[in-house]
Amino acid sequence: MTSPEPSAPVPPLSGDTSAVVGWTAALRVMNVTKRFHTGREIVTAVDDVSFDVREGEFLSVIGPSGCGKSTLFKIIGGLLGGFSGEVRVGGRSIQGPHRDIGMVFQEESTFPWRSVLDNVAFPLEASGMGRAERLDRAAHFVSLVGLKGFERRFPSELSGGMRQRVAIARTLAFNPKILLMDEPFAALDEQTRYLLGDKVLQIQQATKQTTLLITHNIGEAVQLSDRVLVMTYRPGRIKAVVEVDLPRPRSDDVITSDAFARHVAGLWRNLKEEASRGLAESEALVSGGAG
Numbered sequence: 001m002t003s004p005e006p007s008a009p010v011p012p013l014s015g016d017t018s019a020v021v022g023w024t025a026a027l028r029v030m031n032v033t034k035r036f037h038t039g040r041e042i043v044t045a046v047d048d049v050s051f052d053v054r055e056g057e058f059l060s061v062i063g064p065s066g067c068g069k070s071t072l073f074k075i076i077g078g079l080l081g082g083f084s085g086e087v088r089v090g091g092r093s094i095q096g097p098h099r100d101i102g103m104v105f106q107e108e109s110t111f112p113w114r115s116v117l118d119n120v121a122f123p124l125e126a127s128g129m130g131r132a133e134r135l136d137r138a139a140h141f142v143s144l145v146g147l148k149g150f151e152r153r154f155p156s157e158l159s160g161g162m163r164q165r166v167a168i169a170r171t172l173a174f175n176p177k178i179l180l181m182d183e184p185f186a187a188l189d190e191q192t193r194y195l196l197g198d199k200v201l202q203i204q205q206a207t208k209q210t211t212l213l214i215t216h217n218i219g220e221a222v223q224l225s226d227r228v229l230v231m232t233y234r235p236g237r238i239k240a241v242v243e244v245d246l247p248r249p250r251s252d253d254v255i256t257s258d259a260f261a262r263h264v265a266g267l268w269r270n271l272k273e274e275a276s277r278g279l280a281e282s283e284a285l286v287s288g289g290a291g
């Protein structure tokens with residue numbers, strides 16, 4: 001079932017994102033709850049979560065391990081059903097995988113048998129775009145992620161960070177309305193994470209791509225985001241929505257500023273209680289299991 005999106009400014013949703021008046025939402029998550037029925041128990045992974053994302057906004061989602069971040073992204077990406085509530089993109093309810101949403105995951109997702117250029121061109125080929133146009137477009141996005149000169153290389157000839165850039169370029173080339181990134185830098189070393197984070201920041205500022213990022217890294221969230229959504233430990237609810245009012249365009253210089261440090265400290269205060277609850281629960285489980 002689909003419903004028309006209001007083209008006028010979005011009215012406020014109950015509770016969490018009070019600052020929504022006056023802009024148009026690219027994405028609306030409305031009262032989403034997801035429960036998993038395992039053999040022994042029912043796990044509420046996401047509990048009555050509502051928020052809106054503005055067009056062109058960079059929104060990070062941060063929260064302790066197991067708080068439902070990936071579940072929420074899978075629901076938004078149309079990869080997971082059986083939830084209550086509604087997700088709307090461009091005014092339409094998401095009912096399954098959707099071409100308006102592009103996803104980048106933590107895990108390796110390049111095709112090893114295709115060159116960099118052919119990896120990036122793949123979804124365009126699948127959508128029926130002509131060869132010359134798709135190779136042109138793919139070359140543009142390969143260059144955008146800083147891989148010019150590597151077009152004919154194969155994934156096995158690249159570093160993990162470069163492969164992740166290929167995955168990002170491939171998703172961007174398809175021109176999704178919304179880009180969802182689930183810890184795309186998690187498997188990378190600290191320096192590569194940092195450089196790739198800056199790359200994503202520069203691209204997002206240039207393209208104004210509406211972007212949602214799951215991260216465990218508070219500094220990364222502050223550096224990249226317009227807002228950060230902090231989730232509670234289980235069940236996953238919204239604890240806070242924090243505006244990051246650092247000036248744009250940002251460069252990597254921003255991380256040395258006092259304002260950056262203040263934002264990081266503020267977010268950590270929000271997160272600490274939830275992270276501690278998560279840790280206490282897993283310690284209790286371990287000692288319970290050991291006893």
Ligand SMILES: Nc1ncnc2c1ncn2[C@@H]1O[C@H](COP(=O)(O)OP(=O)(O)OP(=O)(O)O)[C@@H](O)[C@H]1O
Nearest residue numbers: 036037038043045064065066067068069070071072
């Ligand atoms: N397919 C599933 N079946 C049963 N339980 C699940 C399933 N997927 C997730 N869960 C549970 O739902 C909760 C949320 O999981 P989810 O992976 O969304 O958390 P997360 O915040 O992304 O965690 P992390 O930061 O560690 O990746 C967890 O308790 C998890 O065990």
